[in-house]
Amino acid sequence: MKSHPRLHLLLLLATAVPGFQYPLAAQAPQPKDGDSIGVERPEGLHKGLHHKVQSVQPTEKASAVEVRQRLAKISGELRAEGKLPMAERLDDAVRSLARLDDTTERDAELLLLQTRMAAMESQIERLTVDLRLIASFTNTAAVPEGLDVLRSVQARQPALFKNAGRIELLKSFDAAQPPIQHHSGKAVATPGAFSGAALVDQDPAFMCIFGPYTPLEQGRYVITWRVKFHGPVAEKDVCFLDVAHNAVTVSGRNPDGPECHPGEWVEMSVPLANPATREYEFRFWPHRHPLTLDRIYVFKLHDKPAPAGRN
Secondary structure (H helix, E strand, O other): OOOOOHHHHHHHHHHHOOOOOOOOOOOOOOOOOOOEOOOOOOOOOOHHHOOEOOOOOOOOOOOHHHHHHHHHHHHHHHHHOOOHHHHHHHHHHHHHHHHHHHHHHHHHHHHHHHHHHHHHHHHHHHHHHHHHHHHHEEOOOOOOOHHHHHHHHHHHOHHHHOOEEEEEEEEEEEOOOOOOEEOOOEEEEOOOOOOOEEEEEOOOOOOOEEOEEEEEOOEEEEEEEEEEEOOOOOOOOOOEEEEEEOOEEEEEEOOOHHHOOOOOOEEEEEEEEEOOOEEEEEEEEOOOOOEEEEEEEEEEEEEOOOOOOOO
């Protein structure tokens, strides 16, 4: 929005119109009721027509309407004294201020409209992304929450799905049930857990869960753990989650504190580039943080088809 030039206009009036010095300035000397504005009175002018001003209590800021009203009043008094040129200059100032206020109001309305349009464009963009995600998703594991989990993973780690034309929820495993195995913790009916009975571990071992030694064909995958931490977590390296083959880590990472959100369900994922059909296990190392593990999801990424060659 443009800066308001009203101050410059008032300063100009203060120098151009005698007797209009500092009409609004709080720090300027304030005339008393009945004081003369200091204009030389021509010989023969009746004393009763000499221009008078009313004292105005200084304020930090006068509204545009107040400024115009004061100027109009002074203009009327000048006209009554026969000082038409000065009155006309003040009338021009009043009209200029009115136009400035009108322009400022339109600028404000335009800015508000632009802000609303930007919000609508952002919402449309998010809906478009979501529609594309829905169109590309296949739930062969028949897990009801599959799409919601995928949305959460994509929002947290969008780079995992780069160049994916189709995303397939291939498998899911309950953390508290075979074929997943656990060193500590027990199955507990847990509100908000999609598995119903999640693995609650208040004193987790060095490695909380492992398994299921499931075969995966060649291709790209995203492995996701749904977990909730029970209390304060470390700032760095809260836990370690990995995909292993023959007990050797193939892919893994260490999430930090800001990603964990204690008391809330979060989805944590690692990518897997599988060169050939192999058996894998999915492990979770909580670094002694009490937690609840819900499910593990296996997403398979199908690359976009190569563009047709041009003739």
